[in-house]
Amino acid sequence: MSHASESHGIVLNDFKDHIKDLWEDLLNERFVFSFRNSLKISAYRKLETEYRKWSWSLRSAMMESENKLYNKIENEAIHEVEETDLHRELKETREEVKKSMSELFEKDRDKDILIQWKTSFEIKIKELQENIVRETKRKLNAILQQRDLKKKIDAQRTHHENTLCEKSKELTFKLRDKANDGETLKKEFDLFWKQWMKMIIRTTPAVRDIDIMRDVREILSDVYDSLPVGYWRESRDIFTVSSYSDYVKLKKPSGIDASQIRYFVTDVAQQTDTIIQSFNISKMGYNISCIQLLTDYIKTRQKHEEGQVNYVFKNEFFIDLVLSICKRANKKITDQHRLSREANDPVIYVEKEREEYYSVFLKYCHGAASAAIFGKIICEKLKELIEQSVYKKTARYLANYMRTDCQSLNGNRSNLEKHILKTLAEEEDFNKYMNYIHNTRDHYKSFIRDEVRRYITDQFSVSVLPKMKDNIKLLQQKIMKAAHKLEEVIRKELAAIMSDISCRFNTKSFPVNLDYKFRPDELLIDHFCQCCWVQCPFCKAICTNTIENHPGDHSVAFHRVTGINGYLYRGTTNLCINICTTAVVSDRWLYPDGSDDKVPWKEYRRAGGVYAYWSITPDVSELPYWKWFVCRFQRDLEKYYMKTFQGCGKIPHAWRRYSKQDAIESLDKCL
Incomplete structure (x- = not known):
């Protein structure tokens, strides 16, 4: 006791309080004293980091090939793209990845631990290659189909240009x-x-100027003509609602599977985002049929979902889901349509x-001689193509460079999540936390976009601009080499064109002048977000598997306090302070989504549905971060869910000792 007093400056009563707090923690969280195999975890994290590097190498190589093939399509050098062509393009990178994998599994100091995952990761890499090739083939063949339409537009454009040249000659003769x-x-x-x-x-x-939300309302009004006049103003953002009870009708007396509904909403939003990309609006333009296709898809998915659950969705659910998805996509569609209109x-x-x-x-x-005029026209025609080429090359360079130079983006998804959580803690913005918890994928995307935007702003003159100028010089050399017959004419005009393009390079023009799919943030989002986004039905932690639609159970390294997800103790208004990994060894019962069917926590899989696909391992390892979060935002959480951390859900005193710095430091230790 005297040693404790000397070391920590506490008296006997304080020491007794500490012991009492510790005992409360043990009772509340039902600790099971098991230990994590730290070597195994360290080895697996190393493997995940390497997997990210391998997958990025393959994606980056495919992007290079896609750009080359795109140019060939534009020049009518190819008329069909086969998967064999794309596999051939990937051959060199594929061999490099294969060699790197062999070295890791056969020569790494942890090879005896890593070997257990060798087969599964070889399968993952193979599936990734096939997916990359399949998606690239789909995109390039879509561009091939659009080429015919572009020919008609170009013919019209050429007609205008030729007429304009003739009129210029006539006017010249007159003057x-x-x-x-x-x-x-x-x-x-x-x-x-x-x-x-x-x-x-x-x-x-x-x-006609486009108005996405006007078209959405028009289509929805045709289907639901009895909607109240002010409904459009009162519609809710379905991604942020705390409860879905107002949106469903039960087929039979039972609970509502809120986790299943939220997963459904997230998945539909994800798939519609892919559909919007497939419209290729920047090339083809927007029309109302795009919204019609989206609403048809959402309606089909909703009907399919209703066939598998014990409830049906009200009309308001479909309307708010469509409105919420389209509001999110509004800016992207509008920006892409602007690019199309400017070109066509x-x-x-x-x-x-x-x-x-x-x-x-x-x-x-x-x-002026005809050759000089011809050279001037050629260089002006090349101007836009040169500018786009420079932007695309620089975007790929930036994405690659940030994958190694930017701390938040130079590792696997766990590393990215660690930086997201640190930023949230530093900002202490509750609304951002709720967006992260309930709309995780969108929050990741926003974070990556902010990182890229910040990097471009901070490093533009140091890194971005010099790279763009280097790319311009390389292009100029290539053009001069290709146009040797008009060398003298082209050289003079081309220098002026290149100078003009360089003068327009700035932090604002960089993102605006690039189609979404070529922007560095979208390249990085595509890299980091092609993974599993399923959330724990109890605490909302994200499955850490790096493969989308992966085989086997979902799992996560560290679970959270279930009250963060609005989870309550049965028959009370008390938010839960359980952590999943300790709850699964308790003698308590759970009532899936408020139903009367009770299931022992130890046998949570028996609840069926989304619960059956999660592997939650008993564990005492804790992440102080979320305990600090609950204490720091207790009042906000209580207001958000209109419940309290009282009674069974009283927050242990020990949790309140964690500072923000403790929370942030725990991320470096645990993630």
Whole structure:
């Protein structure tokens, strides 16, 4: 006792309180004194980190090949893409990955531990390759189909350009005696251009400004004509609601499987995001049929879901689900449609080329040689292609560079989650926490986008801009080599074009001028988010498996306090302070989603549904982070769920000793 007093400065009564708190912890969490095999965990985490590197190598190589094949499609050099072609493109990288895997499993110091996962990870890599190839083939063949439509648009564009050139020549001939009168030339060209644009506007069908949410409301109103007038304003964000009880009708007296509904909502949102990408709106443009296809898909999924559960969804569920998904996709669709319109609307693209045609007009007036005028036109045509190529190459470079240089993105998903949790703790924003807990995948995406945006802003002049200029020089050399017959003409014009492009490089133009699928944040999101996102039905922890739709059970290294998910003690309004790994060895009962059917915690799988697919291992290992979170945001959680941490759910005193710094440091120790 005296030693305790000297070391820690506590008196006997304080020491007794500490012992009492510890005893309360043992009673509340039902600790089972088992121990984690730390060597096994360390080896597996090493394997996961390496797997991420292997998968990134394969994805990165496929992106390079996809871009090359895309250019060949644009140049009509290929007319069909086969999986064998893509496998051939991946051969070199595949061999490198195979060699790296062999070295890890055969030469690593933990090889005797790692060997147990060798077969499963070889299967994972093989499945990943097949998925990458299959998805790339689908995308490239879709581009091939769009090429015919693009030909029609290009033919229209060429017609406008040819007519404009002829008109410029006629005007030049008319003004041949005033070639040195710059003011007169400018005035005559402006008048001519104004008349030309009027003609294009008159002969081009008016393009209606798009309004995604207006189209959504129109489609939903056709289906549900009895909706109250103000329903659109009162609709709820289905991703953030705390309860689904208002959205369902029970087929028979029983509970509502809230975890199953939330998983359904998350999965539908994920799949619709993939469908939106497949529309290729940046090339094809948007029309209301896109929304019709989305609503049809969501309705089909809903009917299928209702056939497997003991409840049906009310109309309000479908409406709010469609509205919530479309609100999230609104900006992406609008941005992609803007890119399409800028490329394909004659009124826009002709107006954008005004300065180019004025320059050609002046050359005609000053009697420039045909070769010089031709060189000028060629370089102007190359301008947009050069700019896009530079942006794409730089985006891939950035994604690769951030995978090694950025602390949050240079490891596996567990490392990424650790940095997300640290950021949440540092910001102490409860709403962001709730978004992370209930909409984990979207929160990950937002975090990655913020990291990329911050990196581009901080490193633009140091890293991004120099790389873009290097890419421009390489392109310039390639173009000069390819155009040796017009070398002198091209060199002069190309230098001016390259300078103009370089001047427009800045932190704002970088994301705006790239299609979504080529942006560095989307490349990284695609890399990190192709994994399992199923959440524990009790505490909402995310399955740590790195493969989507993986075989076997879901599992997670560290579970959370179940009250974070709104879990209650039966017959009370008390939020639970159980942690799953200790609850599964207790003598308590659980009532799945509020039903009257009780199941022993020890046999939680008997609850069926989503519970049956989780492996929750008894464990005393704890993550202080979530205990700190419950104490720090107790009032917010109670207000959010309209329940309390009282009675059975009283927070142990020991939890309140954890500081924010303790919580953050525990992430480095445990994750």
